[in-house]
Amino acid sequence: MDAKELIARRVALELHDWTLVNLGIGLPTLVARYVPPGIRVAFQSENGIIGFGARPPEGMEDPDLTDAGGGFVGALPGACSFDSVTSFALIRGGHLDMTVLGGLQVDAQGRLANWKVPGKLVAGMGGAMDLVAGARRVVVAMQHASRGEPKIVPTLTLPATAARRVTLVVTDMAVIEPTEEGLLLRERAPGIAVEQILAVTGAPLSIAGEVPEMRLAPASAVVETGAVPG
Amino acid sequence: MRAAIKAAEAARMIPDGASVMIGGFLAVGSPERIIDALVARAARGLTVIANDTARPGLGIGKLIDAGCASRAIVSHIGTNPVTQQKMLAGEIAVDLVPQGTLAERIRAGGAGLGGVLTPTGLGTVVAEGKQTLALDGREYLLELPLRADFALLRAHEADYFFNLTYRLTATNFNPVMALAADCVIAEPDEIVPLGAIPPDAVRTSGVLVHYLVERRH
Numbered sequence: 001m002d003a004k005e006l007i008a009r010r011v012a013l014e015l016h017d018w019t020l021v022n023l024g025i026g027l028p029t030l031v032a033r034y035v036p037p038g039i040r041v042a043f044q045s046e047n048g049i050i051g052f053g054a055r056p057p058e059g060m061e062d063p064d065l066t067d068a069g070g071g072f073v074g075a076l077p078g079a080c081s082f083d084s085v086t087s088f089a090l091i092r093g094g095h096l097d098m099t100v101l102g103g104l105q106v107d108a109q110g111r112l113a114n115w116k117v118p119g120k121l122v123a124g125m126g127g128a129m130d131l132v133a134g135a136r137r138v139v140v141a142m143q144h145a146s147r148g149e150p151k152i153v154p155t156l157t158l159p160a161t162a163a164r165r166v167t168l169v170v171t172d173m174a175v176i177e178p179t180e181e182g183l184l185l186r187e188r189a190p191g192i193a194v195e196q197i198l199a200v201t202g203a204p205l206s207i208a209g210e211v212p213e214m215r216l217a218p219a220s221a222v223v224e225t226g227a228v229p230g
Numbered sequence: 231m232r233a234a235i236k237a238a239e240a241a242r243m244i245p246d247g248a249s250v251m252i253g254g255f256l257a258v259g260s261p262e263r264i265i266d267a268l269v270a271r272a273a274r275g276l277t278v279i280a281n282d283t284a285r286p287g288l289g290i291g292k293l294i295d296a297g298c299a300s301r302a303i304v305s306h307i308g309t310n311p312v313t314q315q316k317m318l319a320g321e322i323a324v325d326l327v328p329q330g331t332l333a334e335r336i337r338a339g340g341a342g343l344g345g346v347l348t349p350t351g352l353g354t355v356v357a358e359g360k361q362t363l364a365l366d367g368r369e370y371l372l373e374l375p376l377r378a379d380f381a382l383l384r385a386h387e388a389d390y391f392f393n394l395t396y397r398l399t400a401t402n403f404n405p406v407m408a409l410a411a412d413c414v415i416a417e418p419d420e421i422v423p424l425g426a427i428p429p430d431a432v433r434t435s436g437v438l439v440h441y442l443v444e445r446r447h
Contacts, residue, residue, distance in 0.1 A: 047258070047402055048399045048401055062398065063258065064386075064398045065399055066256070066258050068255075070255075070256035070258065081398045081401060082401065083396075083401045083403070083404070083433075084281070084330075084401075084406065085334070085405075085406050088330030088334070091330060122307065122314055122318075122324075123306060125356075126305050126306040126308070129328040129331075129354065130328050130329060133350040
């Protein structure tokens with residue numbers, strides 16, 4: 001299992017039944033493949049759809065039906081499309097149970113940076129600032145370190161996405177919960193020791209007793225039955 | 231009965247230096263024929279207000295490639311390296327606005343509101359130099375309305391009153407921009423007879439649309 005699948009299958013356990021969830025571009029998108037059995041989740045894409053499905057067969061793509069990354073998608077039975085004002089009312093208005101976003105850095109306060117590396121990459125925040133400000137739960141899905149450099153740092157050196165403390169950070173090595181008292185090491189990846197995690201974590205991690213190995217959602221094949229599967 | 235115009239006529243109405251809102255999300259739902267006509271007439275100095283600048287050679291990316299825009303007010307340029315290069319070279323000014331804030335600022339501009347109070351951007355560079363307000367114990371950022379000289383929309387169907395419909399994720403910013411510009415030009419995929427669009431299906435009333443571009447031949 002590669003690192004991305006591991007992260008996606010752990011994040012999938014955070015999905016709550018009968019809720020609206022927004023997955024960011026890239027790694028977070030993989031979470032949709034591992035919705036645990038019996039859980040019904042509606043996925044939103046902020047360009048204006050709830051209930052997008054897999055990419056249609058070659059030559060059958062609809063140029064007016066894409067996800068937020070611009071990739072062709074389908075629409076599941078029961079899907080709903082809407083304009084950008086409605087899309088962000090859903091995001092900001094407390095209607096979104098969870099968003100899963102990629103991250104460049106998370107700091108000891110639990111703040112996320114994921115939209116700009118000054119002088120190098122100026123992607124723009126897109127919908128990320130609204131998602132972090134508005135979702136009930138914000139889960140960061142990212143690699144624990146980048147070429148050995150910690151991405152979990154004492155204080156952000158990159159521009160913050162929001163002042164808000166994120167709910168959970170899931171990496172290829174650990175599950176970390178930012179709290180008022182700092183970062184709490186909740187779980188470790190299979191085969192990874194606590195010392196290995198601490199060695200590539202820039203911010204202090206508190207540990208309460210034994211750190212269990214992370215559980216993962218099953219690697220079952222996705223069966224798309226409707227906009228809210230199940 | 232109102233008549234449709236050619237995309238080139240639409241492009242001639244838009245003077246150099248104008249501000250233009252352009253619908254679309256990574257070029258999905260962007261009026262490609264009007265954009266092509268602006269490139270063909272070598273428009274200059276446009277301020278583009280849109281979700282993003284798409285990709286080189288696609289949608290709004292074509293305006294960036296051709297040097298038509300001197301300023302972009304957008305939420306994202308990560309998919310367009312040309313925009314990033316031109317920004318770093320000082321050839322184009324880019325104002326990055328959170329996507330939901332952009333939508334609400336345009337809505338405010340078209341709805342007669344003096345601004346929007348949003349939690350988005352608090353504690354970030356977006357809040358720099360802006361007023362914050364505390365209401366009922368929650369803090370908000372005051373974001374001001376956005377309007378433009380022109381709104382360039384892509385619709386799915388238009389009828390002879392210029393009533394418009396949109397399709398799927400090609401809807402995005404088009405309906406809200408229809409309210410926020412002095413002159414609204416729509417480029418439809420299809421033009422259908424009056425009555426062919428049921429009242430409930432009309433997403434933008436024809437009263438908001440000044441010009442309609444001919445359907446593709």
